[in-house]
Amino acid sequence: MKMMQSKGHRIILITNEYPNVEKHLVAKYYDGIEIVFTDASLENFQTHQNLNNSFLMWKALDDLIEANEIKLDFVVIPDCGSEGFFMILNQTLYGKYPDIKFVVEVEGPMNMVAVKNRDSVDEHFTITGLMEEFTFRNSKYFTFPTEIMMKELKDQIKIEEINYKLVPNLVNNDFVPGAAKHNPVTKNIFFVGRLEYRKGADLLIQAFIQIIEEEKYNDAQLYFVGKDQYWNDYGKTFQEYWCEKLTSQQLSKIHFLQFLPHDELIERLAESRVCVFPSRWEPFGNVALEAILAGVPVIVPKGTGLAEIVDRDYDWLFEAENIGELKNVLKKALDETEDNLILRSENLVKRAKEVLAISEESFCSFLEETKEGKGIALNEKRHDAKLIFEIFSVYIQLTGNPGKKFKEMQKDYFKVNQLYQDISKFYAELQTQFDQVNKENLILKKYLNVLQNGKVSQ
Template sequence: MKIAFISYEYPPDTAFGGIATYVRQAASMLSQRGHQVEVFAGGRESDGPLTTHTTLEAGVMVHRLQGVDRSGFPARVGRVFCDRHRALQFDVLEGPDCGAEAAVALRYVPDMPFVLKLHTPQYVLELLGNPLQTWQAKTRMTLGALRRGQWPKRRPPYDPAADPECRHAHEADEVAAPSQAIGQRILTDWKLDPALVASVPYPYLPSPDLLAIPLDTDTQVVTFLGRLELRKGVVELGKAIPAIRRRHPQVKFRFVGPAWNSPRPGLNMQQYLERTLPRHRSALEFTGGVPLDRIPHYLATTDICVFPSRWESFGLVCTEAMAAGRGIVASSAGGMAELLDQGRVGRLVPPRRPAPLARAVIDLLDHPQQRQELGRAARDRVLSHYSLEPIGALQEASYRRAIARRQALGTRSVSDRTTAEMAWMDAIADPTPSPSPQGL
């Protein structure tokens, strides 16, 4: 098959999170399985002219749109993709839910078979973000509004019909969910046809460095991997640290990732943890963001990884810890429960609950042999369930279904779109012609 991916996020230029990691892994997997794969991604922003640089990277053709920010990406990439499709005739296109990044491309190529890959839609992020506001902040906002003679504003209820990401999902010929948890949530909230939603987990191709890490480490280090932000459960981990160190005072806590928001205005998460845990500051290590090739080094000097997210659609950092054979404590909310086989290869704890989180970490510290057995089982599971062969077959079948459905339905009709949708499409469309690709 000739397969195209549209994704603003793609390493190294726009490697912001899990979407970038997924697209690179999926593109590599499909290329290794004999398909022709091209990726249309964001590039480095600049004040210079808009250009498209095309390079061949490990068998995958990558078109990087330089000088465009995320908001302008859908319009630019739609035109670039259309030009390339005229020359190559792709069989299928995949794009992310986030930002409806392939919407303009489908406007230009309405007969294109399209697979929407679920990650975490914006409305889910907003729903997760709203409860994270502290009661003190909510009180300040309420009193401030009353002092100004205004009623406090409440967030309007979520309206799927007004959500461009939801409308984009209804254009898809297949909606591929990396976990049953996110698939069921979207199926219900967006009222999708159940026949269009399929479970297609992210592929994971672990590096040899991760697989070479011995299981029987004794580092007394607990590591968190990921962005240091509220929805990742970092606050709850901070609250669990005193209880863990009362039982194991020698344990250190390492935070690998950039520091984002905290409950306290003006403080990022690293500053917040340092101020709220003054008696334990000597036990805290913050690395900031690190290159992907440095992850094996940090996991090799770790006994336990903790992922207490308030919600995760999948959890790629969890697969890295599984490949490294680490003891894992993770949230039961979302896709990591499926990764860890409902707790058979790691400990699951309820989200937003520091006490059960502390008990699970303490239990693995108390029982190193059990931790190592769980690490071995986790490594075996990630290799058997998420490697190239099983996920590659699922992804290929997903594309074939999308192609068959679009052939049966024919060309998408622009007239089927609502007035609101067309207004949104026109608002993001870029009237300037796309530049010719460079670098071929």
């Protein structure tokens, strides 16, 4: 946002007013950017946070346009949690905001993340997944951080053509070369991220305990920096499981640091030889880019967004989920000379700067091209009324008061029903059958009248 503001664009940030939010700190962080907080008193969907957040976001946008008569060229909406659902619904269904171009920033849909992470997918996730799918199907403009994320979304929603631009994520400015003096001679291996299934923390810990069995690597240390998470497979958190499973000697070389503030994380990274990101699935990898900018070499898996961050000729890669390959690359990192580590670090920093430069240029050029009407000619009617009905039918089940909620939503979404009637072949066939039954009823009435009165009614 600050990047766009620096290029002369007027930027307005719409954000939810969460409990205990300190508005002055938000204003300070987004210095110079207009901020509009949603009105939490308008809460409509108390039992589903994402549905409610999306409604509040749309209401704030609609009020902003109506009250201030502001002409907006673009509205950029994040994919996670589908905050843009009601905005896209109003544009698609009711024809509102015909001149606004809604751009969806795809970084990893919440429902996709839940599936990849083996999380329990309940009614809340089901609704969010349907909201995300509707938003994707009915949006015309997208940005993706990596090629792999774009391909996965296209495969998921079964759309051949998408008007998009690859825009790598920007990262925190605290992570810059020289922020802390890097000491590559240590044997410290770092993992930074949530300790969850898709991040592959279990793969790293298994590779590490195999390595330290060799005397040559017995002085290596492994640090996990990130929030501990519950694993369905373990029936407990990651840290609890491995602290019970490993020997005291193994645990003496493994350290769980939990979440660290940026300044402390930078200091810790400076003490590491290599940072490992063993994800099973990753759309981009903000933390990997931050580690690179801090001057730390990285090990990343092939076939993920992480591999798109590093140079194509980068050799510290391994096949995702292959513990044997990960172990071999870890050995290479521990065996590398100090001079080679410094050279590798310098090359990676150069690559990271290129990625950030691409991000700034790509987003600005995409908006300009989109404003001028360039790009792919997309299908104007992708909306699926069945998706909308499914979203609210699941929500009705969630509330526990189906009769009352259904009557309320019938009033607000009457047009959804009308749309469904218009596009449904099944409805058209039923209508034809109904007309035929009506004709037969009229004939029967006339016949009965003849039987009863001896004459045909007029």
